[in-house]
Amino acid sequence: MSTTGNKKKYKSQSRNRRVSLGVTYTILTVLSIIWIIPLVWIVLSAFRCEYQPDGTFIGRVTSNFFPRAYGLKNFKDLFTATYYGVPGAFPRWMLNTLMIAVIDCIISTFLVLSVAYCMSKLKFKMRKPFMNISMIIGLFPGFMSMIAIYFLLKSIGLTGNPSHPEYSVIGLILAYSAGAGLGFQIAKGFFDVIPNALVESAKLDGCTSFKIFRRIILPLAKPIIIYQALMSFTGPWMDFIFAKVIIGADNAPYWTVSVGLYSLLFGTHPDTNLFTQFAAGCVIVAIPIVTLFMFLQQYYVEGVTAGAVKG
Amino acid sequence: MASITSKAPNHKTNQLSVRERAGKKLSDFGKRWSDGSLGTKLSHFIFGAGNFYHGQYAKGLIFLLVQIGILALMIFCPSINGTPYGWKALRNLSLTHVTEGGDFDPLTGEFTSGSDCKLMVLFGFVTIAMIIIYFMVWNLNINSSYKADEEKKIGKKPATFKEDLRDLLDGKFHVLMLTPTCIAAAVFTILPTIFMIALAFTTYNSQDMNDLGTNLFHWNGLQNFRAVFTGEGSLGVEIKNRFLPVLGWTFIWAIFATVTCYFGGIILALLINKKGLKGKKIFRTIFIFTIAVPQFISLLAVRNLLGEYGPINSMLMDMGVTKAPIGFLGLKPTDSERLAKFMVILINMWVGIPYTMLMTSGILMNIPADLYEAARVDGSTTTKMFFKITLPYVIFITTPYLISSFIGNINSFNTIFLLTGGGPTYTGYQAGGTDLLVTWLYKVTIDQGSYNTGAVIGIFTFLITATITLVTYRRSRAYNEEDTFQ
Numbered sequence: 001m002s003t004t005g006n007k008k009k010y011k012s013q014s015r016n017r018r019v020s021l022g023v024t025y026t027i028l029t030v031l032s033i034i035w036i037i038p039l040v041w042i043v044l045s046a047f048r049c050e051y052q053p054d055g056t057f058i059g060r061v062t063s064n065f066f067p068r069a070y071g072l073k074n075f076k077d078l079f080t081a082t083y084y085g086v087p088g089a090f091p092r093w094m095l096n097t098l099m100i101a102v103i104d105c106i107i108s109t110f111l112v113l114s115v116a117y118c119m120s121k122l123k124f125k126m127r128k129p130f131m132n133i134s135m136i137i138g139l140f141p142g143f144m145s146m147i148a149i150y151f152l153l154k155s156i157g158l159t160g161n162p163s164h165p166e167y168s169v170i171g172l173i174l175a176y177s178a179g180a181g182l183g184f185q186i187a188k189g190f191f192d193v194i195p196n197a198l199v200e201s202a203k204l205d206g207c208t209s210f211k212i213f214r215r216i217i218l219p220l221a222k223p224i225i226i227y228q229a230l231m232s233f234t235g236p237w238m239d240f241i242f243a244k245v246i247i248g249a250d251n252a253p254y255w256t257v258s259v260g261l262y263s264l265l266f267g268t269h270p271d272t273n274l275f276t277q278f279a280a281g282c283v284i285v286a287i288p289i290v291t292l293f294m295f296l297q298q299y300y301v302e303g304v305t306a307g308a309v310k311g
Numbered sequence: 312m313a314s315i316t317s318k319a320p321n322h323k324t325n326q327l328s329v330r331e332r333a334g335k336k337l338s339d340f341g342k343r344w345s346d347g348s349l350g351t352k353l354s355h356f357i358f359g360a361g362n363f364y365h366g367q368y369a370k371g372l373i374f375l376l377v378q379i380g381i382l383a384l385m386i387f388c389p390s391i392n393g394t395p396y397g398w399k400a401l402r403n404l405s406l407t408h409v410t411e412g413g414d415f416d417p418l419t420g421e422f423t424s425g426s427d428c429k430l431m432v433l434f435g436f437v438t439i440a441m442i443i444i445y446f447m448v449w450n451l452n453i454n455s456s457y458k459a460d461e462e463k464k465i466g467k468k469p470a471t472f473k474e475d476l477r478d479l480l481d482g483k484f485h486v487l488m489l490t491p492t493c494i495a496a497a498v499f500t501i502l503p504t505i506f507m508i509a510l511a512f513t514t515y516n517s518q519d520m521n522d523l524g525t526n527l528f529h530w531n532g533l534q535n536f537r538a539v540f541t542g543e544g545s546l547g548v549e550i551k552n553r554f555l556p557v558l559g560w561t562f563i564w565a566i567f568a569t570v571t572c573y574f575g576g577i578i579l580a581l582l583i584n585k586k587g588l589k590g591k592k593i594f595r596t597i598f599i600f601t602i603a604v605p606q607f608i609s610l611l612a613v614r615n616l617l618g619e620y621g622p623i624n625s626m627l628m629d630m631g632v633t634k635a636p637i638g639f640l641g642l643k644p645t646d647s648e649r650l651a652k653f654m655v656i657l658i659n660m661w662v663g664i665p666y667t668m669l670m671t672s673g674i675l676m677n678i679p680a681d682l683y684e685a686a687r688v689d690g691s692t693t694t695k696m697f698f699k700i701t702l703p704y705v706i707f708i709t710t711p712y713l714i715s716s717f718i719g720n721i722n723s724f725n726t727i728f729l730l731t732g733g734g735p736t737y738t739g740y741q742a743g744g745t746d747l748l749v750t751w752l753y754k755v756t757i758d759q760g761s762y763n764t765g766a767v768i769g770i771f772t773f774l775i776t777a778t779i780t781l782v783t784y785r786r787s788r789a790y791n792e793e794d795t796f797q
Binding site: 017021024025027028031032034035036037038039041042060061062063064065111114115117118122124127130134135136137139140141142143144145146147148149151152155156174175177178179180181182208209210211213234237238240241245258261262265275278282285286289290292293294297301304305307 | 391392394429430433434480481482484485487488489491492495496498499500501502503504506507510579582583585587588594596597598599600601602603604605606607608609611612613615616618620621622624625626661665666669670672673674712718722724728748749752753756757762765766769772773776777780
């Protein structure tokens with residue numbers, strides 16, 4: 001009697017579970033579609049190749065979600081077109097951004113790691129004041145000092161320099177990487193977890209602080225190094241406001257790719273028929289960034305989680 | 312007495328009050344002067360003299376060069392773009408009698424468009440920083456000489472330059488490691504911040520500088536702050552009428568954006584991590600994918616998708632839901648402000664939820680399983696377990712994130728700027744219906760060149776975020792028990 005009752009109960013439980021699993025699948029599928037639709041649309045627009053009856057190309061936003069014809073014309077145009085008087089502007093912007101991103105990545109990662117190590121594993125008088133000051137500074141909106149940084153760079157000729165417009169790229173790299181050291185909190189949280197006993201015993205063996213950093217901390221810090229490098233490398237590809245202000249709106253040859261793409265849509269460019277080319281540019285930019293993220297997902301998640309818990 | 316102090320947390324007992332510390336500094340200073348050798352005494356006037364006295368030539372030379380360098384800067388006042396450093400920069404900081412650097416006309420007593428007041432303020436602060444550095448190095452050089460005295464007294468040889476350099480890799484490693492960041496942050500973060508704060512107390516505003524020229528302004532005290540309440544000045548009406556609405560919307564936005572993304576993310580994480588669900592990885596990847604796409608791409612995609620001629624509007628029109636395209640994002644002045652506000656919060660969920668999902672997934676998996684076992688034995692339902700175990704656990708762990716994401720949302724520039732551009736706009740005002748303090752700050756400074764008003768808005772933003780942080784963060788475990796983690 002009791003066993004059949006249990007069986008019935010078990011059966012209804014497993015049915016309940018199957019129903020709730022089904023509901024979950026449905027919800028997740030719907031959500032996934034909602035989340036992916038705008039991105040799919042951008043990719044579709046990049047491959048859109050529609051012509052008006054009179055033969056002119058349609059580059060605007062159109063009301064049809066799915067293109068009526070596909071082709072690679074947008075990509076071809078994007079790479080060969082002259083934007084803002086710069087021949088081959090898009091490849092140039094890509095190269096600019098790549099260069100800025102690589103240099104920024106190296107400098108920023110180095111600064112962050114060195115500060116985080118000091119804050120976590122060394123004892124000195126200015127430790128607590130340094131942490132407090134860096135926290136207070138971090139509370140000022142970045143846009144407030146942006147214009148001041150522009151004035152500063154301009155006064156030393158690193159931007160808005162009529163005879164050397166290329167110097168503004170150096171200015172932008174400085175602006176990106178100079179403050180990086182103050183964002184040490186996540187890396188410090190990571191170093192804090194490395195047992196102090198390890199450091200102490202190395203010290204007893206006569207290791208200098210430098211040796212401890214190089215031989216013990218750095219090898220253990222691989223995940224956080226990758227996380228920091230990923231963040232500082234992708235930063236210049238995503239930011240456009242800082243780049244626009246520091247490099248200057250009239251300095252098109254030295255723009256980063258995001259500034260360039262943004263100004264295809266909203267700039268003073270006479271041709272407004274550029275949405276599909278913008279979409280093609282987005283696809284080109286997104287591919288390497290997304291690939292990087294996907295490959296280094298595990299480190300990204302680790303860093304994000306560490307940051308969330310330590311604050 | 313001793314037992315009481317020993318109970319107090321460790322880091323408090325070592326701290327002296329400011330007064331005690333100042334007293335100790337002063338007596339140390341007297342001691343260095345009276346006990347020090349001839350070299351130490353000389354070091355008070357000539358940097359590095361003590362080091363030369365003790366045979367530490369290289370170190371002494373460095374100190375001496377710093378002294379000569381800074382003094383030369385102070386006396387000779389080299390100038391950049393016609394604006395001098397040095398004592399003239401200090402004098403120029405008053406912004407009243409500008410004779411250097413500009414085309415000052417002694418006949419009329421007026422300056423013409425050559426002088427650049429912003430550089431004067433900037434260089435004035437740099438010079439003040441130089442003076443502070445001068446005295447810091449001064450103190451360091453006496454200390455260094457005094458230390459060599461002490462070492463000699465007990466029969467030790469003062470450290471050679473080589474030993475000093477080697478110590479940079481060990482005992483003084485933090486000096487080596489922190490110097491680049493300190494210099495970079497001082498120049499590119501602290502100096503600009505102080506400079507912008509200073510601008511809030513000036514008339515630097517390209518709107519009403521016609522009487523003075525484009526680069527000239529003067530100090531005007533708290534007038535810009537008063538304008539928030541009185542509405543005087545060229546941007547006064549704007550800031551008076553729009554400040555409170557923008558501030559209010561900034562708070563509403565920050566609260567809704569934080570709460571929706573936070574709980575949405577937790578729910579999504581729970582759904583994906585549901586027991587027995589297959590394809591967890593695929594779902595996770597889809598959502599991480601949206602994080603990986605640069606925001607300016609995904610947000611501009613949404614903007615165009617919802618635009619006047621975009622597919623969504625045309626679909627709604629085909630279905631007969633609406634006759635004319637709906638202005639979802641307030642891009643035209645006639646569009647509904649309420650709809651635009653609703654839409655940015657909604658779209659922000661699209662941006663923010665995967666992020667919280669990613670973060671809470673890890674935390675969810677770390678909840679001790681025996682908690683659930685015990686609850687199940689006691690006959691708890693799934694809902695009950697969610698509210699009594701899962702939610703409290705996740706909230707407890709992620710409180711710091713909740714605070715920092717609230718502050719991040721107050722400063723959330725990209726979402727608003729890329730989606731609505733602050734719209735719908737009102738004629739005569741910069742700040743539109745969905746403008747936050749930061750986007751308004753951007754418009755006022757970059758588009759309009761009202762640097763003083765922008766600085767006032769920036770200072771208010773800082774005060775808000777600083778208050779929230781101080782109240783919450785200083786109470787949190789992460790801050791108070793920071794030492795225990797070490």
